[in-house]
Amino acid sequence: MTRKKFKAGVVGLGMGCAHCEGYRMHPDVELVAVADIDPVRLEERGRQKLQVPRCYSTAEEMFEKEKLDIVSVAVPNIHHCDLTLKALRSGANVLCEKPMAMNEKQAQEMLDTAKKLKKKLGINFSYRFSPQARAMKDIVDNGGMGDIYFAQSNWYRRRGIPGLGMGSFNSPGAAGRWFFDKTMSGGGPLIDLGVHRLDFCLWLMGYPEPEWVLGTTYNKLGPDIAKKTGDAYTVEDLAGAMIKFKNGAAIQLVASWATNVRENEIMNSRLVGTRGGLFQFNLEEGYQFDMQYSYELNGVQYDSTPHAPFKNIQSGYYLFADAVVNNKPFLVQPEEGVTVMKILDAVYRSARTGKPVKIG
Ligand SMILES: NC(=O)c1ccc[n+]([C@@H]2O[C@H](COP(=O)([O-])OP(=O)(O)OC[C@H]3O[C@@H](n4cnc5c(N)ncnc54)[C@H](O)[C@@H]3O)[C@@H](O)[C@H]2O)c1
Structure with missing residues (x-):
């Protein structure tokens, strides 16, 4: 009997191209689809260079049609929260690019949603x-x-x-x-x-x-x-x-x-x-x-x-896929992403006000 392959899809074909290559290294994962709103990148990178079976012009359509197990969110920061929530709700485990979100509030919502839906949420702190x-x-x-x-x-x-x-x-x-x-x-x-x-x-x-x-x-x-x-x-x-x-x-x-x-x-x-x-x-x-x-x-x-x-x-992409396939913890936990956003929010607030900010 052949072992079930986990289906992966990637949103965003800048940094997302590295996610695609990482998933392809895993023997139990199949990269089935990518999505990008830029038709040129979708054609040149998705179809021609990476030769991904299915290429979508919106992430939402990809989530709807593919029923993915693993999704990477590698788009401008403003879309990290929204697309992560949509991917989680479609039933996928999500590896989101850094920064986790635009601010702590969004990051906390992502964490809460992943917990509620019992899905894995990883953040790509790639330097680890x-x-x-x-x-x-x-x-x-x-x-x-x-x-x-x-x-x-x-x-x-x-x-x-x-x-x-x-x-x-x-x-x-x-x-x-x-x-x-x-x-x-x-x-x-x-x-x-x-x-x-x-x-x-x-x-x-x-x-x-x-x-x-x-x-x-x-x-x-x-x-x-x-x-x-x-x-x-x-x-x-x-x-x-x-x-x-x-x-x-x-x-x-x-x-x-x-x-x-x-x-x-x-x-x-x-x-x-x-x-x-x-x-x-x-x-x-x-x-x-x-x-x-x-x-x-x-x-x-x-x-x-x-x-x-x-x-x-191994790369973080491979290890995230492996964490999903074998149901084990990933090296980066979403709580850590939230803490980082809390600190960054405070740095910006302190810079604006010219005063130290207490956060604990
Ligand atoms: N971990 C790392 O070391 C590392 C390195 C580079 C970038 N990043 C992160 O990756 C993310 C993307 O950065 P990048 O350098 O690839 O940027 P980029 O601008 O080169 O690529 C982003 C891609 O997302 C697409 N896109 C934008 N909105 C979209 C949407 N709503 N749906 C689908 N596709 C959409 C764009 O068309 C573009 O192709 C950022 O959050 C960035 O911080 C992480």
């Missing part, structure tokens, strides 16, 4: 899935950090506004330009890049409960860059925050799409604990990472760099 990230988590889980009490995490781009930027994060044409329209995105680099850095530190720190947030945002360069193409720029181009937790720990966070820094793109996270310290950083201004672990043993201080190869790690 790199080999270095998993190795760092192993060190933490094995007690190598002791009590982590402070973290600092940065993601700076020199000139990298999505839709107006350069290299891999430039989505040409109309797609991508929604990122710097606040009504579509909910915010700029904080909600786009900071969300990853924040989740990464929170995950390693065991998701402590936030208490206070002090945030600041700027848009010094973005509006002029956008003006060159006749676009309006309505989000921040740099955000900074200090987040304090009930257990006394703190995270300092910076996220930027356009800053006068030397590197085109720099990402790093430093965490310090009572028994060790971890530093993760990107290599050659790209998307490969390395890490260092510093600790003291018998009065001697050591720095160690892991030696390749790391364990072969």
